Amino acid sequence: MSGDSEEAPPEVHHYNDRSEVPWDIQNYWAQRYKLFSKYDEGIWLTDDAWFGVTPEPVAKFVVLPVECGFGIAFAYNLHSKIAEHIAKSAPKGRSILVDAFAGAGGNTIAFALSGRWKRVYAIEKDPAVLQCAKHNAKVYGVENKITWFEGDCFEIIKNQLKDLAPYSVLFGSPPWGGPGYRSDEVFNLRTMEPYSLRKLYDEYSAFTEHMVLYLPRTSDLRQLAKVVKDDRKATVMHYCMEGASKALCIYYGDFNME
Ligand SMILES: C[S@@+](CC[C@H](N)C(=O)[O-])C[C@H]1O[C@@H](n2cnc3c(N)ncnc32)[C@H](O)[C@@H]1O
Known part of the structure; x- marks a missing residue:
């Protein structure tokens, strides 16, 4: 895992290739760089955690004026x-x-x-x-x-x-x-x-x-x-x-x- 000497618990994974990824996570894994731009640097997730992560941001956005909250x-x-x-x-x-x-x-x-x-x-x-x-x-x-x-x-x-x-x-x-x-x-x-x-x-x-x-x-x-x-x-x-x-x-x- 990215040359990191830290030991990951057994339920934690870093998937490098789609073939390793459980089917129900594949859609999330496909968006891994939106979730973590540094995914390839050895990001860890449990399989359950994929479902809960908020996708990470970008510089390009538009904020419309907020009216009435x-x-x-x-x-x-x-x-x-x-x-x-x-x-x-x-x-x-x-x-x-x-x-x-x-x-x-x-x-x-x-x-x-x-x-x-x-x-x-x-x-x-x-x-x-x-x-x-x-x-x-x-x-x-x-x-x-x-x-x-x-x-x-x-x-x-x-x-x-x-x-x-x-x-x-x-x-x-x-x-x-x-x-x-x-x-x-x-x-x-x-x-x-x-x-x-x-x-x-x-x-x-x-x-x-x-x-x-x-x-x-x-x-x-x-x-x-x-x-x-x-x-x-x-x-x-x-x-x-x-x-x-x-x-x-x-x-x-x-x-x-x-
Ligand atoms: C939707 S996920 C959070 C995702 C996170 N914002 C992210 O971007 O990675 C919700 C998390 O809350 C944790 N959780 C649930 N109940 C909790 C509680 N009472 N206290 C602390 N954590 C709790 C769950 O284990 C789960 O990891």
């Missing part, structure tokens, strides 16, 4: 585009980024690369996936900018990160399980598994008013609006690749989305 961004690499948006729009006094569902590190690495944050705190409950994230951060040379936590994000945020609350922005890219993610025209965020939007919003808003959630592009907008109290701001940003929306981010709190 709604925007569209075109990106080649979503990780960097999202990281750039959050870096630019977050209130100045917020200098810490907490990535609650780090996965294999796609978003975490982009946050660290943005240079906007004094520190990035990344949480992942699956030990093998966390090992991938740490390894991948090394490939990108940003491992020293990130503090890693293995465990449940809700517990860690409540118990270990609470002193950082006044300085933090929280980013969450949760699993999108539950009925109808692929089939339903409108994705029901109440039945999203294992964590509903309500659960995520309530837990995280007890920590910080400034949070960004990465959710299916078909997420129910009324449900997204309904969890917020009337005086709070919410902005939906669609992230598009090759002309089509891939996902959306809901920005809850005082982000300056110009």
